[in-house]
Amino acid sequence: MNMNLNCGLIGLPMVGKTTIFNLLTGAGAETSNFLTGKTETNIGRARIPDSRVGYLSELYHPRKTTHAQIQFSDVPGLVRGSSQGKGVGNQFLNAIRNVDMLAHVVRSFSNPDVPHVDDTINPLRDLETVNMELLFADMEIIEKRIERIKAGKKIKKENVIELEVLGKCLQALESEVSINRLDLTPEEKFALRNYSFLTEKPLLLVINTDEQQFKTKTYPGKKELETYASERGLPILEISGKIEMEVSQLPDEDRELFLSDLGVAQSGIDRLARAAYDYLGLISFFTVGDDEVKAWTILKGTEAKRAAGRIHSDIERGFIKAEVVKYHDLKQMGSMAKVKEKGMFRLEGKEYLVVDGDVINFRFNV
Numbered sequence: 001m002n003m004n005l006n007c008g009l010i011g012l013p014m015v016g017k018t019t020i021f022n023l024l025t026g027a028g029a030e031t032s033n034f035l036t037g038k039t040e041t042n043i044g045r046a047r048i049p050d051s052r053v054g055y056l057s058e059l060y061h062p063r064k065t066t067h068a069q070i071q072f073s074d075v076p077g078l079v080r081g082s083s084q085g086k087g088v089g090n091q092f093l094n095a096i097r098n099v100d101m102l103a104h105v106v107r108s109f110s111n112p113d114v115p116h117v118d119d120t121i122n123p124l125r126d127l128e129t130v131n132m133e134l135l136f137a138d139m140e141i142i143e144k145r146i147e148r149i150k151a152g153k154k155i156k157k158e159n160v161i162e163l164e165v166l167g168k169c170l171q172a173l174e175s176e177v178s179i180n181r182l183d184l185t186p187e188e189k190f191a192l193r194n195y196s197f198l199t200e201k202p203l204l205l206v207i208n209t210d211e212q213q214f215k216t217k218t219y220p221g222k223k224e225l226e227t228y229a230s231e232r233g234l235p236i237l238e239i240s241g242k243i244e245m246e247v248s249q250l251p252d253e254d255r256e257l258f259l260s261d262l263g264v265a266q267s268g269i270d271r272l273a274r275a276a277y278d279y280l281g282l283i284s285f286f287t288v289g290d291d292e293v294k295a296w297t298i299l300k301g302t303e304a305k306r307a308a309g310r311i312h313s314d315i316e317r318g319f320i321k322a323e324v325v326k327y328h329d330l331k332q333m334g335s336m337a338k339v340k341e342k343g344m345f346r347l348e349g350k351e352y353l354v355v356d357g358d359v360i361n362f363r364f365n366v
Contacts, residue, residue: 007100007101007280009206010096010103012130015126021072043072046070050295053293061290066295097196098196105206106225123219124225137198142173209240210242239268277297286360296311326359
């Protein structure tokens with residue numbers, strides 16, 4: 001079970017994608033103040049903030065504490081015409097075909113040292129520029145595929161439904177509607193399973209503001225952008241890359257103070273990592289002990305036996321039972337001994353669906 005779910009950071013050049021990527025992953029990838037037309041995608045892993053891991057770690061004083069993680073890809077800046085191969089066009093599009101969701105970084109900050117590719121700050125226009133490229137890229141794939149099916153001597157039965165769905169998707173894209181807004185039946189979705197369309201992926205908007213905009217919670221064109229997003233059911237996160245850089249350079253004890261002065265509980269980077277994790281339908285269960293306290297990542301709706309396989313294939317193979325304690329029970333009781341004394345733990349079979357926050361000990365024999 002491969003849990004390397006991946007979030008791609010996309011956007012125009014010079015919007016702060018790489019800065020945000022570096023903050024998320026601690027990668028130190030090179031950022032540029034000019035259009036380098038860089039062509040490589042940076043890939044790194046971000047830690048998912050979770051106060052429960054902190055609490056369990058204080059309870060067990062383990063030798064090692066491991067947070068959940070999620071992979072981020074920082075993709076070269078997209079320019080108008082990328083879908084036609086302009087800039088690093090097709091390479092860019094291939095780089096994001098394999099991500100599971102997209103976080104579109106939209107620039108609202110102004111900074112004379114970092115010119116905007118279209119000269120003026122206009123978040124909605126930028127959002128639409130990038131969206132059009134994603135729509136065009138999907139349309140091109142669909143048109144070629146439809147041609148290929150129709151050129152065949154005989155149309156196979158499974159191609160009939162594929163053609164129908166592709167036609168439906170093409171019609172939507174031509175009216176500027178993304179594929180993820182179509183109401184497709186499970187059968188129709190199955191017909192599209194091998195395509196990995198860009199407009200089918202979950203999309204999160206990240207508005208990169210300057211300090212002033214972040215403090216006043218306003219930026220140019222905010223209202224139009226919010227209307228656009230709510231019509232399409234897109235979540236919006238406001239982050240200031242500049243503030244985040246400052247936060248990241250502070251010692252831990254000063255961070256909280258700095259953030260509470262800004263009136264936020266969590267850094268924007270933490271909120272972004274968490275939002276991507278939740279948006280992908282991921283949850284964490286925990287294993288605890290003196291050796292290690294660890295958060296494991298699984299998809300919501302995973303059965304106990306498969307969750308055991310996340311830890312080791314032997315545990316999945318020799319699965320007997322899962323001893324499950326709810327995190328909030330453990331926190332309330334203050335120790336595993338008290339939880340057991342009160343009979344608050346349950347023995348679950350292999351079909352038990354693991355819930356976010358379960359603290360699990362797997363019984364197995366090999």
